[in-house]
Amino acid sequence: MSGSKVQFYALTQPQQRIWYTELLYPHRNTSTIIGTVKIKGHVQVDALKQAINQVIARNDSFRIRIVSDNGVPRQYVRPHADQEIECLNLDKAQAEEWVRRHNLVPFELLDSDLYRFVILRIGAEETWFNFKMHHIVTDGVSMNQAVNQISEHYSQIVSGKNTEATGKNPPSYLDFIQVEQEYEQSDRYQKDKAYWMDKFGEFPETLGLKSYNPLTLGTAARRESVVLNDGLYQGVKSFCEQNGISLFTFFLTALYIYMYKMTQEQDIPIGTLYANRTSKKEKDTIGMFVSTVATRVRVEPESELLAFLQTVAKEQASILRHQRYPYNKIVQDLREARRSQDIQRLFGASIQYRTLSFAPFGDSVMQADNDFCGDIVNDFDLHMVEMLDDGKLVLHLDYRMELFDENEVAQLIRHYLSVAEHMIESPTQKIVDLSLIDAEERGKILNIFNATAAEYPREQSIGALFEAQA
Structure with missing residues (x-):
């Protein structure tokens, strides 16, 4: 050619x-x-x-x-x-x-x-x-x-x-190439750059659940998937409708609370993904549009859950006005401003929410599975996928195998969904008072792990039993 x-x-x-x-x-x-x-x-x-x-x-x-x-x-x-x-x-x-x-x-x-x-x-x-x-x-x-x-x-x-x-x-x-070039020459581009330089004027102390060099750790990953029970799914939908909140904002807020509970860090950046399609033409185009955004929010422990949810919603609205500025450019700008090449990323965990609905396939019944590729670059990626045709919400958690084991991941999902349940059941509860442990896990701790009763020779003293054991 x-x-x-x-x-x-x-x-x-x-x-x-x-x-x-x-x-x-x-x-x-x-x-x-x-x-x-x-x-x-x-x-x-x-x-x-x-x-x-x-x-x-x-x-x-x-x-x-x-x-x-x-x-x-x-x-x-x-x-x-x-x-x-x-x-x-x-x-x-x-x-x-x-x-x-x-x-x-x-x-x-x-x-x-x-x-x-x-x-x-x-x-x-x-x-x-x-x-x-x-x-x-x-x-x-x-x-x-x-x-x-x-x-x-x-x-x-x-x-x-x-x-x-x-x-x-x-x-x-x-056609999107021309749109991009016009944006890069616009005043909007410079305003967006200034927004992100201010947002990350001070760098977060903690980016994820664990500290490590992301470039030296293997990218091999696994996926764990859970279908939310119908009660929780419908409860979240009703709660969001009543409070004028999107499902994406709800689950992003739950992730902030979970990360705070696990790290005790209030300043938390999380990766979020947006469609980045601002016109009907772009919405009808097949191609790569999605933008990655480092959404940074400060968790106030004394805030009520609903109040914090509204804080995240306001922050999202602000970020959406500036989300087009490229994530990789923000990293590059920060490196230049700080005269350091040590900045590799702005978050460790990411979350995205999307809906799926498919056209009929003739007279046949069609099911589309969102398969996993086997590698990721973040600590973990949380995919909340609402299957509109099936009336269900699926949580996919992709995680680096060298960073988490299966037990940690199972606990992560359990605690994350426990936060979601607290949000809809006790919206006036303070973040600091929220427990990650759900009713089932609490019962196991109280009734099984604490079941320490055992038979022993009651005719002997504790001292004698101790001496015999030693």
């Missing part, structure tokens, strides 16, 4: 953040987004392949390739040509094992396809397709959009409609 025929573009700021992550953690799976769509019912595999190819053709983010010019990243869009989608015939156990192993394989970043689809046939009445993309060209919102577009194209194809001749193509991700 000759250089004169290819138009190269700079990376957007969200893409640059992923680029820097790849430089810090090369040849690992820290920047892969994965989903497995499971369809029960008869599926026309050729129609599914055609639908996938049409979505790839219509969305240029699939065809973005990254190159490095003396260390400077550039991107270009490869012309579309229909791809042969691999199809495997497996039983369910084989399919689950194949997906597990396949999900752990990282992409080759430079001048390679940054997506992959594989269809898995599990008998005549069940079909899966595994969908992987590199985070540098997509985000969670885009993955949801892509699955819905595939479903819509498939339904049209099997009903005999020519989808290639109808409808306009979705917006191009490349």
Whole structure:
């Protein structure tokens, strides 16, 4: 491919953040987004392949390739040509094992396809397709959009409609590059920079639950998932509606309280993720938009839970006005201001909340699983995913295996959800009075761990028993 025929573009700021992550953690799976769509019912595999190819053709983010010019990243869009989608015939156990192993394989970043689809046939009445993309060209919102577009194209194809001749193509991700460049030349950009330099004028003493060098610790991670019981889920929804609070604000507040209880630090930064799509055009575009924000709040122990929740909501509203300024630029600005390269990150734990809802897949029943890539760069990442089609809320906790063990993670989830229960049941309770221990754990401590009664020879004195034991 000759250089004169290819138009190269700079990376957007969200893409640059992923680029820097790849430089810090090369040849690992820290920047892969994965989903497995499971369809029960008869599926026309050729129609599914055609639908996938049409979505790839219509969305240029699939065809973005990254190159490095003396260390400077550039991107270009490869012309579309229909791809042969691999199809495997497996039983369910084989399919689950194949997906597990396949999900752990990282992409080759430079001048390679940054997506992959594989269809898995599990008998005549069940079909899966595994969908992987590199985070540098997509985000969670885009993955949801892509699955819905595939479903819509498939339904049209099997009903005999020519989808290639109808409808306009979705917006191009490349248009976002121009929007980014205009922002970087604006007064808004400078105001946002000043906001963050002031926010981190003094550096937090504690970034996470444990102290360590994040660059020397392995990124290998595990995921622990919990479906919230319906009582807690509905209780949180009702509480948020009554108090005019979003579910994201609620669970972010719960995480602040948990971190305070565990560290006794009042000044707590937590990573939050925002869609960063400010226009309808951007909301309809598949690509990498999401912004990472170091949300910093001071926990006042004497505050009532509801009052603190409202404080976090106000802080979020302020941050949303400045969230577009790139996280990696804040780190760079702070390094320059402090004349120190020791600043590697601004938080240890992150949280995100998102909703998932999928278009019908013909007459079949479809389930989409948010798979785990096997590597993370934070201490732990908390994903609160509201499954609107199923009416449930799922908590995914991804954690570094060298930093936490399974018992610590189980306790973390239990205590975190205990905070959430306290918030809806006793909103006027002070933070300092809140206990992380739930009723079940309290009963175990009182009735089992303290069950120390034992038979002993009552005819002997304590001194004699002690002497015999010694």
